[in-house]
Each structure stands twice: as C-alpha cells, then as structure tokens.
Amino acid sequence: MTEEIEKKKDIQANGWSAGDRNGNIPHEKTNERFPDIKPSMQIIWKNVIIMSYIHLFSVYAIVQLRHCFLKTLLFGFITGFFSELGVTAGAHRLWTHRSYKAKLPLRTFLMIINTLALQNSIFDWSRDHRSHHKYSETDADPHNARRGFFFCHIGWLMVRKHPDVIRKGKNIPLNDLLDDPVIAFQRKYFLVLAPLCCFIIPSIIPWYFWGETLWNGYCISVLRYCCVLNITWTVNSFAHLFGDRPYDRTIHPAENYFVSLAAIGEGFHNYHHTFPSDYSTSEYGYRLNPTTAFIDLMAFIGQAYDRKSTTKNAIQSRMKRTGKYSDIKEAGW
Ligand code: ZN
Numbered sequence: 630m631t632e633e634i635e636k637k638k639d640i641q642a643n644g645w646s647a648g649d650r651n652g653n654i655p656h657e658k659t660n661e662r663f664p665d666i667k668p669s670m671q672i673i674w675k676n677v678i679i680m681s682y683i684h685l686f687s688v689y690a691i692v693q694l695r696h697c698f699l700k701t702l703l704f705g706f707i708t709g710f711f712s713e714l715g716v717t718a719g720a721h722r723l724w725t726h727r728s729y730k731a732k733l734p735l736r737t738f739l740m741i742i743n744t745l746a747l748q749n750s751i752f753d754w755s756r757d758h759r760s761h762h763k764y765s766e767t768d769a770d771p772h773n774a775r776r777g778f779f780f781c782h783i784g785w786l787m788v789r790k791h792p793d794v795i796r797k798g799k800n801i802p803l804n805d806l807l808d809d810p811v812i813a814f815q816r817k818y819f820l821v822l823a824p825l826c827c828f829i830i831p832s833i834i835p836w837y838f839w840g841e842t843l844w845n846g847y848c849i850s851v852l853r854y855c856c857v858l859n860i861t862w863t864v865n866s867f868a869h870l871f872g873d874r875p876y877d878r879t880i881h882p883a884e885n886y887f888v889s890l891a892a893i894g895e896g897f898h899n900y901h902h903t904f905p906s907d908y909s910t911s912e913y914g915y916r917l918n919p920t921t922a923f924i925d926l927m928a929f930i931g932q933a934y935d936r937k938s939t940t941k942n943a944i945q946s947r948m949k950r951t952g953k954y955s956d957i958k959e960a961g962w
C-alpha cells in the first residue's frame with residue numbers, strides 16, 4: 630500500500646515511475662508488429678564513419694601511449710572514470726530512474742562529467758533508456774538484444790531507429806526531464822559543450838599543466854572516449870546476453886560481474902531490471918559498485934538525498950516468485 634502511494638507520488642513528481650519495490654515494473658513484453666510497418670535497417674553512414682574513425686584511431690592511440698607522460702595516462706584514466714560516473718550516477722540512476730534526488734551543485738557537476746562522456750544529451754539518453762526498460766527485448770527497445778550482440782552493443786547507433794521505438798517512445802513521459810534547467814542547459818548548448826568537454830579541454834589540460842604534446846593529449850582523449858563508450862555498451866550487450874538470473878528468470882537482463890567491474894556497478898542487470906528504482910542497482914552495497922559509493926558520499930556531504938532502495942523482504946519474496954529456483958518459465962528468445 631505504501632509502495633502504491635510512493636509510486637503515485639513518483640508519477641506526480643516525475644511524470645514517470647520506474648517501478649515499485651515489489652518488482653511490478655511497467656514493462657511490456659509484447660512484441661506486436663504492425664503489418665504496415667517494416668523493421669528498419671536503414672544505415673546511417675555518418676555514424677558508421679564516426680564510429681569507425683573512433684575505433685581505428687584508438688588502435689593508433691594505443692601504439693602512441695609509449696610516447697605519453699605517465700601523468701597523461703593517469704589523467705586519461707581519471708577522466709575516464711569520471712565520465713563513466715556521469716553516465717551511471719547521472720544520466721542513469723539520477724535522471725532516467727529518479728532513484729535518488731540531487732541538489733543543483735551535484736546536478737551541475739554530473740551534467741559536466743556526463744558531457745565529458747559524450748553519449749548523446751542527458752535528455753536523449755534518458756528517453757532511450759526509459760524505452761529500453763519499458764519495452765525490453767521488443768522492437769520498441771532502442772537496443773533490442775534479440776537482434777544480436779553486434780546490434781545491441783554498437784549497431785543500434787548505426788541504423789535508423791525501428792519505427793516502434795519512435796511510435797511507442799511517445800508514450801514515455803519526459804516532463805520531469807524537460808523541467809530540469811540543468812538538462813535544458815546541456816541540451817541547448819550540446820553542440821558546443823560536447824566537443825569542448827570531451828576532446829578540446831581534456832587535450833589542452835595535459836599540454837598546459839605538464840608540457841604534454843597537444844597531439845598526445847588528443848590521442849588520450851579519443852582512446853578514453855572509445856573505452857568508456859564500449860564499457861557502457863557492455864551493459865546493453867553482455868549484461869543482456871550472458872549471466873545468472875536470480876531475481877527474475879523470465880527476463881533476459883542478467884547478473885554479469887565482468888560488466889559490473891568495468892561499468893563501475895552497472896552489471897547487476899537482472900536485479901536492476903527487476904527493481905529499477907533502487908539507487909544502488911544491486912543488493913550488495915559497495916561490492917563492485919563505486920557508483921553507489923559515490924552517491925553515498927554525495928549524500929554524506931548533503932548533495933544527494935531520498936535514495937530509494939529495495940527491502941530484503943521484497944527481494945526474497947520476488948526471488949521465490951520469479952527467481953532462478955521458482956517454477957516460472959525461464960526467458961527464451
Ligand atoms: Zn536502467
């Protein structure tokens with residue numbers, strides 16, 4: 630009952646609720662097709678060229694690493710960590726799922742490090758991810774894992790969206806995102822902010838502060854960008870295809886420790902799709918989950934609050950009902 634009230638409050642506050650603590654996710658499993666709409670496989674050549682450039686240049690950048698200062702390598706690692714945090718703690722757990730609340734200084738910081746990650750604007754990212762949860766593994770899921778590893782990892786960014794993604798995506802409430810001035814600012818100036826935060830400033834810093842060449846600074850920026858992109862994509866690919874399903878065996882998202890390790894806590898994906906409102910995306914606290922540690926640190930200094938979590942009882946009862954050892958039919962393609 631309390632959960633029902635909380636869910637209503639969520640909807641009133643955000644125009645959207647990510648699901649309740651009993652795991653009643655607003656998740657549609659139907660894969661209805663409309664006879665007049667054919668699945669789209671129209672290639673976006675501009676994106677193919679950009680993705681090819683980033684990956685081929687990154688191979689060159691790896692060779693170039695031996696000419697970089699150690700400080701530059703460390704700088705690349707630290708900016709990579711923070712840009713991933715901009716996706717996990719920012720676009721994902723804060724803005725898409727509203728699993729905690731953040732004050733303006735923290736939201737501003739998360740917006741900046743999210744722009745450093747350059748994975749579309751927070752608005753677009755959150756819209757796609759809400760569709761992904763609501764329509765998982767259907768044509769309306771932007772990175773539908775039923776279309777194979779390559780598609781859900783990177784391919785979905787190289788073709789036009791399936792018509793269902795656009796048509797059903799219109800049912801996703803986004804008012805809470807439109808109302809946030811931090812998101813509005815990033816969206817308005819994204820074309821300027823994105824290259825500035827992701828490539829230009831990170832290339833200049835090593836040159837200005839410790840005499841690195843601008844070229845090496847650029848190489849490290851592209852390599853960091855490529856690594857963080859692929860790490861984030863493993864959540865859509867590896868964590869939807871490989872791993873255990875202890876909480877709900879009827880869905881495809883799985884617990885994948887490799888993904889958790891790489892994506893700073895986002896690999897507990899069977900748990901996350903079962904209890905999407907939980908700010909920790911896991912029942913194991915800080916285990917392989919630096920994003921949770923960061924949010925707790927922010928709560929400690931008063932910047933984050935109202936962290937939502939799932940009770941042990943709710944987890945246990947859900948596991949009995951739909952978990953690995955329940956009688957329920959497991960997911961099949
Ligand atoms: Zn999610």
Ligand code: ZN
Pocket residue numbers: 761864865869882898902
């Ligand atoms: Zn997922």
